[in-house]
Amino acid sequence: MKSITKSMFMGLLVVSMIGLLVAGCGGQKTAADKPAEKASSGSKLIVVITPSHSNPFFKAEALGAEAKAKELGYEVLSLVHDDDANKQSEMFDTAIARKAVAIICDNAGADATLAAVKKAKDAGIPTFLIDREINVTGSAVSQIVSNNFQGAKLGGEEFVKLMGEKGNYVELVGKESDTNAGIRSKGYHDVIDQYPELKSVARQSANWSQTEAFSKMESIIQANKDIQGVICGNDTMAMGAMAAIKAAGLKNVIVVGFDGSNDVRDSIIGGDIKATILQPAFQIAQMSVEQADKFLKSGSTGEKEKQLVDCVLINGANAKKLETFAVK
């Protein structure tokens, strides 16, 4: 009796496995059967795909692209992939189905994006990547890359200068899965590690989040009050760290961020955070639409595919000129 139940169970297992296998086949078949539609010349649609607008940086990017596209007479569909490569792939499908003339994309991961860009290319739609790069050339028309490494070195240099080349410091790193978190951290260390009198007392990820930066910083301070500086992978974490430092009553702690948000600008003007690095999001987005327009009209952007756009140091000297990720 026992062995009969056992065989029944095994039988069921086999049946369900076959079911799974067949299900897999089914999915693949429909994807392969989908016809590649050619972009029609009648369409004037540009699809803009970015990470979530809850971060003002990406919002500025989307707004910059939209504004330029409308100015040049295009319709715009703005989509958000939330850093999910599958979602991004569906959005490329949407762009293909809607017969877009061009795709502007701040991508959800270099490796996963290549397939999506190729898919669009096969459907006759050129892709213009902004902010983040992919590691290959020849698929996208342009890659207008924000030079995070150069920016981080700039931030590192300013931090070192403000610290007087010595002291104990804390580093708050972004989301470990995000390439830029690693690039920025490496850029900081490329500079800071050349100064032996600067001592790292804590290095933690606060996942780009303000509340997480606050609580992490709070516990770091509880363990060690002898901190002269905090260098952060982005501005929201810098805001969190600054709040924790104030709450703990620490004075003269140097805080440096990255992004160039209006919040940190106001903090710099108010004398709290000392510096940040502006990534020219608005400018990069506008450049990409200009190049798309040129490419559609003449078949060439007139630029190299990979274009590095340098970041700009923002401190007390120029903070007042900063507005929505652009220096006026």
Place this chain on the structure above:
Amino acid sequence: MIKNFKNQCIRSAKVALLLVCLLFSSILFSGCKLYTVVSNDKNKDSQQGIAVEGFDANVFVNSVWESKVIPTINQKAVDIGEVIKATTNNADEAGKKYGIRSAQEGSPWNFIVKGKGRIVHVNKESRAGTLDVDLAPYDGKPDFKIQIGPVIKNTAVRDSFEFIKYDDFKNQMVFAELSNAFHKKITDTLLSKNDFANIKEKEVNFNGVFTYMPSSEILVTPITMEFTEGGK
């Protein structure tokens, strides 16, 4: 006998089922890929999980240093006094005439320069050490700085040559390593051979490169330097 036969039947049926299960599992899992876990701190260059194997920036720099960098510098260097004057008037005009920029409009200009000047101050307190240099006619006020390390700032060397294009490099990390390798080369061939003691008031004969940044001082990365008495 019958019981034995029945048992045997069940056993072979079980074995067959197991085999079928294994077969399907292997088909199912064939979609999965194998990844090798690599230690994080094994190699500083790939510390953040960004693989940069297959390209050695130091090897690249060694391969172009004598054959391309030095000849280009000798051929294209413009008098620094002239460049400073031109940039003060109009940076873009000066750039078009004497400079090079790697990317599109709006990115900074780089200049290959040469010159002779008097050292009015040697800053070795900072690890990003500099010489303050006064150009003739000597008024005692510095006109620009020359980096003497050990920390060398910015990426002027990498960005000053036509034969180095970002398109040819995998990503910004690799591109940044290239700049570091240039700085290492300069440290090895030039800066480490001098302790920069007792050179105040001496004259320096140099060539090098700089990136023009509006509203910040001119910071030359030297390629060659010679010190001579005089300059009074």
